[in-house]
Amino acid sequence: MRVDVITIFPDYFGPLSLSLIGKARGSGLLDLEVHDLRTWTSDVHRTVDDTPYGGGPGMVMRPEPWGQALDAVGPGTLIVPSPVGKPFTQADAQALASLDHLIFACGRYEGIDQRVIDDAAARMPVLEVSLGDYVLFGGEVAVIVIMEAITRLLPGVLGNADSLTEESHAAGLLEAPVYTKPASWRDRDVPDVLRSGDHGRIARWRRDQSLLRTAARRPDMMAAYPPSSLDKADRKT
Ligand SMILES: N#Cc1c(-c2ccc3ccn(Cc4ccccn4)c3c2)n[nH]c1N
Numbered sequence: 452m453r454v455d456v457i458t459i460f461p462d463y464f465g466p467l468s469l470s471l472i473g474k475a476r477g478s479g480l481l482d483l484e485v486h487d488l489r490t491w492t493s494d495v496h497r498t499v500d501d502t503p504y505g506g507g508p509g510m511v512m513r514p515e516p517w518g519q520a521l522d523a524v525g526p527g528t529l530i531v532p533s534p535v536g537k538p539f540t541q542a543d544a545q546a547l548a549s550l551d552h553l554i555f556a557c558g559r560y561e562g563i564d565q566r567v568i569d570d571a572a573a574r575m576p577v578l579e580v581s582l583g584d585y586v587l588f589g590g591e592v593a594v595i596v597i598m599e600a601i602t603r604l605l606p607g608v609l610g611n612a613d614s615l616t617e618e619s620h621a622a623g624l625l626e627a628p629v630y631t632k633p634a635s636w637r638d639r640d641v642p643d644v645l646r647s648g649d650h651g652r653i654a655r656w657r658r659d660q661s662l663l664r665t666a667a668r669r670p671d672m673m674a675a676y677p678p679s680s681l682d683k684a685d686r687k688t
Contacts, residue, residue: 452550452605454483455524456594457517458557459499461485463591467598475608483598491519500560509561517556517567526575527552531568532593534586536579539593543580544600555597557590623676625669627660 456464464485468476475481489497500510521529528550537543547553554575556563571577582593603609630641644656666673 452481452548452601453527453552454481454555454598455527455553456483456485456555456557457488457520457524458485458591458594459488459559460557460589460591461487463557464595466595471608472598472602475602475605478607480605480607481602486520486524488516488520491516491523503561507561511561512558512563512567514564514567514570517563518570521554521556521567521571524554525571527554529554529556529568529571529575529577530594530597531556531558531563531577531579532582532590532597533558533562533579534581536581539580539582539597539600541600543578544597545604547578547597548601548604553601555590555594557594559589622661623672624658624661625664625672627657627664 458464467473467483467485472481472483476483488499492498499512499516501513503509503511528547530547530553532555556567568577568579580593580597582596587593630645634641634646642656644652647653662673665676
């Protein structure tokens with residue numbers, strides 16, 4: 452997978468050289484390049500922003516540098532993190548993980564001139580996404596989150612691919628609690644069922660825990676959980 456990131460803060464992406472993403476880059480599974488938007492400015496001050504038409508607070512990112520940057524690195528699938536974007540989901544990560552070339556546009560200030568998105572959409576797929584209902588300073592942190600969600604789905608990145616099928620959000624429920632040694636810690640014991648060696652009983656316990664957690668914390672996921680996977684006894688109203 453080829454990924455181009457365009458930003459005015461390239462140093463924000465140091466974390467993408469670490470851990471499993473760093474290994475994916477080193478092994479060639481992920482070809483990632485971070486570009487400084489100011490590369491495509493032409494004035495002595497390398498200006499990337501200006502005042503908003505119609506007035507209002509803050510500054511808006513100018514279209515000219517963005518247009519030239521996207522001309523240079525595109526075409527591909529353009530992902531624009533934004534407070535007004537579609538909520539980013541595991542399904543989005545799975546869909547994006549199957550693509551060959553992603554381009555991330557990291558906005559700052561009050562956002563990117565809308566004509567940049569409209570112009571790009573005329574020649575490549577564009578996805579405006581939001582991480583959640585809160586406001587960040589810019590798109591960089593969102594790109595790091597989205598890149599983790601996508602990269603862990605790339606074949607060969609995670610040693611144990613089984614973990615991808617059972618994890619939260621992939622199966623439609625929250626994961627059950629996890630435990631490791633010691634069996635007793637500060638007078639708190641690991642549930643006996645997990646030490647029973649009875650894999651069928653363990654699987655049923657984990658599913659029950661997942662259903663309880665999801666019902667308590669994410670009624671929205673519970674409501675969307677496929678009815679075929681639940682008999683009446685399972686569904687907690
Ligand atoms: N994804 C995501 C985001 C963002 C986000 C993403 C990109 C930009 C570019 C500028 N700003 C600041 C800003 C402040 C006020 C109005 C508009 N924009 C961003 C914020 N905030 N919250 C999310 N879940």
